[in-house]
Amino acid sequence: MSGMLLGALGLLAPRSVRSEEPVRAVLATATPGGGFPAFGAAFAGTIRQADPALVIELRASAGSVENLRLLQAGRVDLGLVQGEYAYPAFASAEGVTVLAPMYPTPGLFVVPMESAIRSVADLRGRSVVLGTHQSGLTVMARAVLRASGLDPARDIRPVLLDRAGDGPTLVRDGQADALWGGGLDWPGFIAMARAPGGARFFGPSEAGIAQLAQPGGAMKRLTVPAGSFPGQSAPIETVGSWSFVLARPGFDGETADRIVRALGRNGTAPTNPKNLIGLVPMDRINAATARALRAGGLIQP
Numbered sequence: 001m002s003g004m005l006l007g008a009l010g011l012l013a014p015r016s017v018r019s020e021e022p023v024r025a026v027l028a029t030a031t032p033g034g035g036f037p038a039f040g041a042a043f044a045g046t047i048r049q050a051d052p053a054l055v056i057e058l059r060a061s062a063g064s065v066e067n068l069r070l071l072q073a074g075r076v077d078l079g080l081v082q083g084e085y086a087y088p089a090f091a092s093a094e095g096v097t098v099l100a101p102m103y104p105t106p107g108l109f110v111v112p113m114e115s116a117i118r119s120v121a122d123l124r125g126r127s128v129v130l131g132t133h134q135s136g137l138t139v140m141a142r143a144v145l146r147a148s149g150l151d152p153a154r155d156i157r158p159v160l161l162d163r164a165g166d167g168p169t170l171v172r173d174g175q176a177d178a179l180w181g182g183g184l185d186w187p188g189f190i191a192m193a194r195a196p197g198g199a200r201f202f203g204p205s206e207a208g209i210a211q212l213a214q215p216g217g218a219m220k221r222l223t224v225p226a227g228s229f230p231g232q233s234a235p236i237e238t239v240g241s242w243s244f245v246l247a248r249p250g251f252d253g254e255t256a257d258r259i260v261r262a263l264g265r266n267g268t269a270p271t272n273p274k275n276l277i278g279l280v281p282m283d284r285i286n287a288a289t290a291r292a293l294r295a296g297g298l299i300q301p
Contacts, residue, residue, distance in 0.1 A: 033165015050262035065134035082136025083241030095249025097286040105182035106240035126177040147208035203238025256288035
C-alpha cells in the first residue's frame, strides 16, 4: 500500500481479538484503478487492525455521485465523496453527515516527459482524459480548464472513462495527450510516473488558481512539494479539495463510535476527525464524530 494512503490513515497497533460476532459497515468507493478503492482498502485494513471485530465491507461504485445516492437511499453505511460533490450535499442532501475527513487532493495534469505540452494553455485542441463520468475529479478538471481560459467542451477533446484505471493506458498508447487526476498517491499518477521515459506534471495557471481558491469554497490552493514524483525538481502550485467519508442518514451508535475511535488514535493523520473543525459546517458532522470531538475538548458541549 502506498505511503500517502497509509500516512493518511495512520498505522494502528493491533488490539486483542474480541470474542463477539463481527459488526459490519458497508463503504462505497469507486471504479477500480482510482484513488477511492485504494483508500477504501487501506481504511478497512486500518479499522480492522484497531478493532478486529469491526469489518468494513467495500462496495465498488461509479464514484462520488452514485455514493451520495446510495447514502441517501440507505443502501450503504458510508461513502467516499470528493469535495466538489460533498460541499453542495451539505446544503441539500438531507440527513447525510460527515464521519471523517480523507485527505486533501491536489489536482494535476500529467503528460509523458517527451510531450511538448507544458501548461494548461498547451492543451488547446488536445485530447485530455478528464476522469470517469461521475467522479468529483472530472468536475474539478472542468473547473480548472475554465478558470485557466479553456472551454472544456470546445477547446479540448474531452475523454470520459468508465474505469478510472484506463486513463494512463490511453495516454501511453497515444490515444490521448494528457491525463487529469488528483492526489500524490493516485494510481494513475503512479502509473504515468513509472512509465518508460517518465512524466511531467503541472497545475492550472496562476490566474486560474486565484479564481478557484476563494474563501469558503470547496477548492483550496495547494502546493505539491518538489520530489513528490520522479524527475519533479520544483514545487507545483495548484488547487485541490478535501474528500470525505460521509455517513448515511441515521448512521450512529456503537458502530459509528468504534470507527471514530479507531480513526482518532493517530493524532497526526489527515483522517483524524479533529481535522473536520473549520473544514465543514458543524451541523453536518456525524453525531458520533461530534461526541468524540466534545469528549476531547475540541468543540463546545
